[in-house]
Amino acid sequence: MPIKHSAAVPLNIIRQRARIRAASYGGTATNLYVHDAIYRGGDVLQPKRGDIVVPRDSIIVFADDEPTKNWGHRCRYLFHDPKTGELIQELPALLPPTFDFGARFELFHQASTVSAVSRSQYPLLYLPPWLYLESASSWYAILYSGASMNRHVNDIEFLYRILVNLYRVPAANITVLSFDGTLDYNDASWQKVPPPVGNWPGDNTPYQMKINGSGTKEELLAAIAAVGEKMGPNDNLFLHTNNHGNTVNGVSTLISYSGDDTTQSDLADAIKALPKFASFMVMMEQCFSGGFIQPIINASPASCTSVATAVDANTSSDGGPQYDPFALAWITAMAWANPDGSSISPNADTNVDDRISAAEAFVYGKANDTGPDDNPQYAENAPCGGAANFGGVRRPIFIPPLYRYLFPWQILPDPPPEQVEKFVIQLAKQLKSRSFRQVIADSIEDERNSLTKVVRTALSKGKARKPSHR
DSSP: OOEEOOTTSOHHHHHHHHHHHHHHTTOTTOEEEEEEEEEOTTOEESTTTTOEEOOSSEEEEEEESOTTBOSSOOEEEEEEOTTTOOEEEEEEESSOSSTTGGGTSEEEEOOOOOOOOOOOOOOEEEOOGGGSOOOOOOEEEEEEESSOBHHHHHHHHHHHHIIIIISOOOGGGEEEEETTSSSOOBOTTSOBOOSSOOOBTTTTBOOOOOOOBOSSHHHHHHHHHHHHTTOOTTOEEEEEEESOEEEETTEEEEOOSSSOOEEHHHHHHHHHTSOOOSEEEEEEOSTTGGGGHHHHHHHOOSSEEEEEESSOTTOOOBOOSSSOHHHHHHHHHHHTBOTTSOBOSSOSOTTOSSOOBHHHHHHHHHHHOOOTTOOOEEEESSHHHHHOBOOOOOOEEEOOGGGTTSOHHHHSOOOOHHHHHHHHHHHHHHHHSHHHHHHHHHHHHHHHHHHHHHHHHHHHHHHHSOOOOO
16 A cells, blocks of 8 residues: 655656656657655555556556547556656556546646537427337347446447437336446546536436446346346347456456456356347447457357447557547447437438448448547347347437427428338228227217217206296
8 A cells, every 4th residue: 555755755856757758758648647655565556457566665657648548558657766756667557556546646747638529409309109100129228337437428328318218218128337336437537526417418418327236247247147037039138338448368358346347258158148039239338349249249149149349359449528439429320310419411221221220330330430549340140130220210300490499390290101101001900900999989979978968958958947028
């Protein structure tokens, strides 16, 4: 454990030498942090994940060489002599000291920042669900983020909204695991954001998703087992993992908020234990996520399986100011729209069947991923894996500002011909059914009884009235 330094520790010299060191190897994007405490020789940082061993009593400067990416990515530990400030040793690494290191480490050199972006926002209307006769598909979903930052929480909120609002997946079928089991997250300075967390940046409204548990290995594996007890052979499962990843001895891992991280074999074993079901769709954003592809494909008991990842097994995934680039593009494809409601053109529905398949979402996501170092990967066990989709949608109608004050019936277009045809067919079936005829007959009988009552009342009043004499 580090101990507080005395006033004699030359922090200014340490900061200066760390800046010179960063410049000497061309670290033009490097952010530098220092902790004003002495770490004892033999102390271990990120045990089990990185096992960074402090060589001797040192003041640590942490150099984040790729601050716009998700962890793990290139970084270094600079160990300085606490008396002279000289650089003792430099160790390359993939992970920070902790995922909330900003609470202890002071940022003293900031070369890279992530600036926020904004879009024009448009109000949304959705066609009423009864116009779309297809009922909600039998989908279950698990949305996971471990050591979350704001962009990771925003990604899974976007996913949650389209699953519930667009594809009508029951909220009870969705399990959300994030951070410490709350909407909190670490900010860009790597410090926990105090509650209350603000609105979702997509449309500046409160977050809708309910967090069901913390982003840990234990909770993730338990959620997979729990959904397995509910699913039948015709059900489907969507799994999304976000936040940070790591690679240990060539094995990809999924970072937890606390406790052990989830390895490829951990996840594969949990998936293998599921009963047989119809479709399994997986989308992963974290670093080194490509290492999970083949283990998932091999373990899946689903008839149709597909896995899309932001990067391969050897690459760190890019992050953004409010969303992760690959996750944002993939979800946008499924949403038919940007987070703020503005339309996308062209959309991802390349075969024009009014559905976005797993394969179509990946193709769109890869083409529109703005992360410079992302290299999205994809695999499926059969063509039906790529064809899997969340079903028909309650299509959003985008209202330009000039028309936002019109009444809804002046904005909503007529349903497409194929939708009208479906409605007519269903109505014809209902008209032929005995139950429907009985409802009509009962309604007519009720109206006749009401009319009879009115007539009798009027007649009785007429009899009671005395005739007038003139």
